[in-house]
Amino acid sequence: MQKVKNLIKTALLFAGLLWSANGNAQTNLYVSVNGNDANPGTQNKPFASIANAVTRARKIRGAVFIRIYGGTYYLNNPVAFTAADSREDNEPLTLTSVDHQQVIVSGGTRLGKLNWTIYKNGIWQAKIDHDLVFDELFVNGKLQQMARYPNFDPSAQFLGGTAADAIGKERAARWKSPAGGYVHALHSAKWGDFHYIITGKDSSGQPILEGGWQNNRRSGMHEKYRYTENVFEELDTVNEWYYDKKAKILYYYPAKGLDLKTARFETPQVAHLFEFRGTAEAPVKNITISGITLTQTVRTFMQNKEPLLRSDWTIYRGGAVLYEGAVHCRLQNCVLHNLGSNAVFFSKFNRDCQVSGCFISEIGASGICFVGDPDAVRSPSFEYNEFIPPAKIDLTPGPKTGNYPKDCKVYDNLMFNLGYVEKQSAGVELSMCQDITVSHNTIYDVPRAGINVSEGTWGGHIIEYNDVFNTVKETGDHGSFNSWGRDRYWQADKKKLDSIVAENPGLALLDVTKPIILRNNRFRCDHGWDIDLDDGSSNYFIYNNLCLNGGIKLREGVNRIVENNIMVNNTFHPHVWFKNSGDVFRHNIVGAGYLPIGIAAWGKEVDYNAFPDSVSLAEARSRGTDVHSVSGPLIFENPEKGDYRVKNGAVAMSAGFRNFAMDSFGVVSVQLKAIAKKVPFPQVLEVNRSKEDNTTNFMGARVKDLQTAGEQSATGMDKIRGVLVISVARKSAASGFLQANDVILAFNGRPVGNLKDLQEALNTVTGKNTEIVVFRNQQQLKQKIEVKMQ
Numbered sequence: 145m146q147k148v149k150n151l152i153k154t155a156l157l158f159a160g161l162l163w164s165a166n167g168n169a170q171t172n173l174y175v176s177v178n179g180n181d182a183n184p185g186t187q188n189k190p191f192a193s194i195a196n197a198v199t200r201a202r203k204i205r206g207a208v209f210i211r212i213y214g215g216t217y218y219l220n221n222p223v224a225f226t227a228a229d230s231r232e233d234n235e236p237l238t239l240t241s242v243d244h245q246q247v248i249v250s251g252g253t254r255l256g257k258l259n260w261t262i263y264k265n266g267i268w269q270a271k272i273d274h275d276l277v278f279d280e281l282f283v284n285g286k287l288q289q290m291a292r293y294p295n296f297d298p299s300a301q302f303l304g305g306t307a308a309d310a311i312g313k314e315r316a317a318r319w320k321s322p323a324g325g326y327v328h329a330l331h332s333a334k335w336g337d338f339h340y341i342i343t344g345k346d347s348s349g350q351p352i353l354e355g356g357w358q359n360n361r362r363s364g365m366h367e368k369y370r371y372t373e374n375v376f377e378e379l380d381t382v383n384e385w386y387y388d389k390k391a392k393i394l395y396y397y398p399a400k401g402l403d404l405k406t407a408r409f410e411t412p413q414v415a416h417l418f419e420f421r422g423t424a425e426a427p428v429k430n431i432t433i434s435g436i437t438l439t440q441t442v443r444t445f446m447q448n449k450e451p452l453l454r455s456d457w458t459i460y461r462g463g464a465v466l467y468e469g470a471v472h473c474r475l476q477n478c479v480l481h482n483l484g485s486n487a488v489f490f491s492k493f494n495r496d497c498q499v500s501g502c503f504i505s506e507i508g509a510s511g512i513c514f515v516g517d518p519d520a521v522r523s524p525s526f527e528y529n530e531f532i533p534p535a536k537i538d539l540t541p542g543p544k545t546g547n548y549p550k551d552c553k554v555y556d557n558l559m560f561n562l563g564y565v566e567k568q569s570a571g572v573e574l575s576m577c578q579d580i581t582v583s584h585n586t587i588y589d590v591p592r593a594g595i596n597v598s599e600g601t602w603g604g605h606i607i608e609y610n611d612v613f614n615t616v617k618e619t620g621d622h623g624s625f626n627s628w629g630r631d632r633y634w635q636a637d638k639k640k641l642d643s644i645v646a647e648n649p650g651l652a653l654l655d656v657t658k659p660i661i662l663r664n665n666r667f668r669c670d671h672g673w674d675i676d677l678d679d680g681s682s683n684y685f686i687y688n689n690l691c692l693n694g695g696i697k698l699r700e701g702v703n704r705i706v707e708n709n710i711m712v713n714n715t716f717h718p719h720v721w722f723k724n725s726g727d728v729f730r731h732n733i734v735g736a737g738y739l740p741i742g743i744a745a746w747g748k749e750v751d752y753n754a755f756p757d758s759v760s761l762a763e764a765r766s767r768g769t770d771v772h773s774v775s776g777p778l779i780f781e782n783p784e785k786g787d788y789r790v791k792n793g794a795v796a797m798s799a800g801f802r803n804f805a806m807d808s809f810g811v812v813s814v815q816l817k818a819i820a821k822k823v824p825f826p827q828v829l830e831v832n833r834s835k836e837d838n839t840t841n842f843m844g845a846r847v848k849d850l851q852t853a854g855e856q857s858a859t860g861m862d863k864i865r866g867v868l869v870i871s872v873a874r875k876s877a878a879s880g881f882l883q884a885n886d887v888i889l890a891f892n893g894r895p896v897g898n899l900k901d902l903q904e905a906l907n908t909v910t911g912k913n914t915e916i917v918v919f920r921n922q923q924q925l926k927q928k929i930e931v932k933m934q
Contacts, residue, residue, distance in 0.1 A: 174242065318377045557586075593622055845882050
């Protein structure tokens with residue numbers, strides 16, 4: 145916390161220098177926690193509320209500064225800006241502090257003097273006099289835990305601790321009245337999460353749940369990774385609390401040594417602190433919020449219902465700072481900390497807005513979101529399996545309207561410890577927007593992607609000089625950078641999708657009308673890919689990126705150029721490409737041989753790359769790629785210190801690779817650099833390979849154990865299990881019922897977890913006829929087949 149305080153002081157000092165440089169032609173209005181809204185707002189007679197100062201500023205011409213004295217400003221309602229608050233370009237409105245004092249704008253309320261009495265077993269109780277929201281509780285500025293099962297464990301990998309029996313009847317039998325409790329769980333395939341409210345118990349004693357709409361892949365909750373909270377009987381350890389709404393009693397289990405009489409108790413009451421409410425026709429213009437701290441907003445996970453087209457996301461359209469209909473507005477040098485929902489949200493029409501120099505941490509959902517209006521999308525679909533038939537697709541490129549964020553920037557922000565409530569979240573989320581620049585940000589310790597692009601609509605983004613690591617910490621099948629491209633042309637049936645693109649590849653570019661550029665970033669994902677271009681992602685230019693662990697994955701799409709990247713200790717993962725993808729992969733350094741899945745054609749060009757060993761290069765050439773590529777030891781300048789430039793004379797140079805800067809990743813502000821965590825640099829592993837083939841023949845199909853996260857992702861499996869079909873020979877027995885990229889899950893009524901299981905199941909067949917179960921296009925298919933050995 146001391147680091148946060150030091151950052152605030154430094155940011156305010158820096159901001160103050162900028163303000164004084166422009167301080168000659170301005171009007172100052174003052175606000176103080178000890179002020180009065182009947183005052184004139186002068187330095188000696190300040191207003192009491194920020195909202196009143198904003199209203200007064202409407203009547204003043206010229207530049208206006210609302211200068212806020214130090215203290216905590218508790219909001220009952222958000223401070224709202226409308227078109228009436230808009231300023232001319234040379235007459236901006238700035239909200240800032242007085243003399244670099246610490247200004248805290250809080251969405252919470254401070255509980256007055258509480259009369260604490262002992263309840264039992266270390267638990268205390270206090271009566272609450274007013275009607276308040278009790279969604280979170282802060283004690284002396286630190287977030288406490290709602291009573292939960294299992295108890296919070298900061299060392300647990302998922303959700304702070306989970307239990308398979310969290311909603312079992314035996315556990316629920318302990319609960320007298322669980323209505324109002326919550327269930328939080330990972331998605332069954334760890335593709336995000338789900339949340340439910342408990343409405344009661346049924347006649348058998350099973351909890352009744354309402355919810356589960358927070359993920360656009362509706363496969364249900366994980367059978368193991370789940371927990372319950374806000375149930376009174378689970379209040380059993382220090383720092384836990386429970387609020388009885390009917391009796392208006394707060395129960396709390398204090399840590400040893402906490403003085404309840406002097407401790408500061410606060411609970412968030414509102415979801416938004418600042419709202420910019422304009423439209424394209426009447427926008428909010430030229431307003432800056434600078435150098436203040438924003439904290440304590442309520443969680444919104446049960447309001448997260450809106451699907452973001454066919455991506456895996458749903459969204460709550462709001463945040464501590466909400467922009468809708470804003471032009472040339474800024475959020476700069478601020479601290480956003482302990483917020484229950486999104487930190488910053490740009491909804492629908494916004495132009496030329498910027499978030500810069502901010503410290504964003506302990507956020508319940510995402511850091512910064514840009515989400516346009518789905519009514520601006522041509523031929524939209526809203527669930528993974530939905531699609532518009534090709535004959536009915538609107539063939540007009542781009543959006544229908546201008547109601548989406550465009551030409552905005554996220555620059556020099558430090559973001560970490562995000563998604564502590566919602567796991568389908570990101571440092572920066574882009575959906576239905578265009579020309580967003582995400583530059584020089586440091587993002588780490590997040591449950592899913594650091595930067596996520598939900599679909600191609602409408603491209604033009606520049607993702608550059610970011611440092612993104614410690615990602616996908618609580619989910620799976622994802623990357624530090626993730627994208628989907630389930631645009632209007634896309635559908636889940638891969639065979640039909642292939643035929644659509646084979647006939648007209650231009651359909652894949654109707655929504656992503658401008659290239660999306662990833663350049664000069666440093667990514668490290670230890671639980672997935674460093675760069676993951678998933679379903680349908682198209683029109684990308686990816687160059688000069690340092691990938692420290694997870695490599696680069698490209699699933700099907702068109703017009704992707706990947707060049708001059710470094711993949712340390714990993715490689716290129718091409719998955720199920722279109723035959724006419726037009727993809728290019730050249731001048732890259734890979735740390736291992738390619739790991740292709742379901743590749744029948746290798747795009748426009750895969751060549752002039754550098755491999756670590758001759759076996760990997762020979763494998764590539766045997767597939768018809770990399771005729772001019774080279775192999776040899778990967779000799780970097782100083783990898784222990786993060787310098788992965790190749791040394792002069794290294795073999796990679798002969799393949800056309802060119803070094804790029806290794807000291808320009810992440811935040812640039814001195815104060816943010818000083819407190820940012822450092823990415824761990826991996827030791828470069830030596831490659832010593834011999835040729836091996838772990839596939840076998842099954843009725844004319846080449847099959848193998850499904851073993852890797854890449855294979856799981858390419859097939860869409862919920863977990864690593866089953867037998868993967870690599871290829872199927874024409875006119876073979878298997879050609880009648882198997883396709884490449886199928887996963888065999890059962891044979892002859894027996895489950896198949898691996899090749900051994902498949903062989904044993906095959907041996908149990910009596911007669912010619914049996915049954916096979918395969919996983920294809922996100923669903924299980926059961927087929928009657930005739931056994932013919934080949």
